[in-house]
Amino acid sequence: MSASAAPAGWPAGVGRAILDEAPSTMAEAAARAGDAPGPLWIMARRQTAGRGRRGRAWADPPGNLAATLLMPAPEPERAALMSFVAALALFDACADVTGRPEAFALKWPNDVLLHGRKLAGILLETVAPAHLAIGIGVNLRHAPEPATLEPGAVAPVSLAEGLGAEMPPDAFLTPLARAFDARSRSFATYGFAPIRTAWLDRAARLGETVTARMGTHEVTGRFETLDDHGRLILATPAGRQAIAAAEIFLAGGEAHAARG
Numbered sequence: 001m002s003a004s005a006a007p008a009g010w011p012a013g014v015g016r017a018i019l020d021e022a023p024s025t026m027a028e029a030a031a032r033a034g035d036a037p038g039p040l041w042i043m044a045r046r047q048t049a050g051r052g053r054r055g056r057a058w059a060d061p062p063g064n065l066a067a068t069l070l071m072p073a074p075e076p077e078r079a080a081l082m083s084f085v086a087a088l089a090l091f092d093a094c095a096d097v098t099g100r101p102e103a104f105a106l107k108w109p110n111d112v113l114l115h116g117r118k119l120a121g122i123l124l125e126t127v128a129p130a131h132l133a134i135g136i137g138v139n140l141r142h143a144p145e146p147a148t149l150e151p152g153a154v155a156p157v158s159l160a161e162g163l164g165a166e167m168p169p170d171a172f173l174t175p176l177a178r179a180f181d182a183r184s185r186s187f188a189t190y191g192f193a194p195i196r197t198a199w200l201d202r203a204a205r206l207g208e209t210v211t212a213r214m215g216t217h218e219v220t221g222r223f224e225t226l227d228d229h230g231r232l233i234l235a236t237p238a239g240r241q242a243i244a245a246a247e248i249f250l251a252g253g254e255a256h257a258a259r260g
Contacts, residue, residue: 007174011181015040018170023049025068026125029133036070036131043067043173063141064158065120065169069180073132079124081192081230083110084199085183086122086134091202092179094119097172098165105204107154108223108232108248112138113204117157136176140167152249196226205250210234212246219243 006016015038022028022044029042047066069086073079090112095101105113110122123135143156159165187195200206203223211220212232219241221234232243 009174009178011178013038014177014181016173016177017042019044021046021048023047024135025066026123026133026135029068029070029131029135030125030127032070033127033131033133034129039069039071041067041069041173041177043169045169061142063169065136065138065140065172065176067136067169067173067176069134069136069177070127071132071134073126073130077229078187078192079126079132081187081195082132082134082184083122083124084192084195084230085187086110086124086136086180087112088195088198088202089176089180089183090120090122090136090138092183093172093176094159096175096179097167098159098163100163103163104202106199106202107204107250108226109230109245111154113154114157114159114162116154116204117143117162118154119157119159119162138169138172140169140172154250192228192230196228196230200226208250211249212243213249214243214246219246 010016015036017040019028019042024047025042025044028044032040044066046062074082087106087110091104091106094104094112103114107113111118112120120136120138125133127133139156139158141158141160143158143161146155149156159167183195205223208223209220210223211218212234219234219236221236221241224233224235224240227233227242234241234243
């Protein structure tokens with residue numbers, strides 16, 4: 001683990017652990033949960049067994065960001081909403097390091113897109129005794145091969161490929177931690193409403209047709225909004241439907257932000 005002091009701009013009261021290698025930062029967070037009194041960012045320069053949502057493997061070649069924030073778990077109804085806080089912080093960090101906020105968009109529930117292609121993903125898990133682990137993977141230098149993705153998945157991209165931006169993961173972690181600290185303080189003070197508004201302002205395909213896949217069941221409809229619980233609201237021929245958890249597939253073409 002790196003023993004260097006936190007860099008300039010690192011948020012006060014937040015721990016930082018940089019590992020040369022780990023099976024996964026999520027596993028490392030679970031192992032440290034009993035000894036972490038406050039928030040702690042864990043980053044690995046190399047993961048040997050990274051994973052994404054639904055237990056899928058997460059490709060993580062050197063040069064990409066693999067990090068997990070371990071934090072005391074909020075009450076359950078707020079814990080699920082932390083994915084929107086994390087997504088906004090990740091958007092903020094990407095905009096900060098590139099100066100190109102118009103290039104990025106947020107895909108429900110927890111992906112960041114660059115020019116309509118998947119740049120980053122977020123994974124939330126509760127860990128004992130009373131912690132929340134927020135795993136973040138960002139394709140800074142490399143993107144997965146399209147052949148490794150499931151049919152219909154959004155094509156991947158790296159920051160280097162999409163914008164020509166070279167950003168070491170250690171350097172990216174600081175603006176990410178700073179942005180998360182700011183967004184989480186806003187959430188704690190003002191609740192979900194401003195987070196919801198900001199997320200929708202950056203949403204991919206708002207007002208357009210998307211398909212929500214829940215196992216073998218699919219719902220297709222127009223993406224209207226998010227409700228106060230973070231559920232996706234689709235307008236369908238059968239009426240408005242609230243989707244709490246699903247894989248979202250975007251109909252043809254790239255997914256752009258709702259704003260211009």
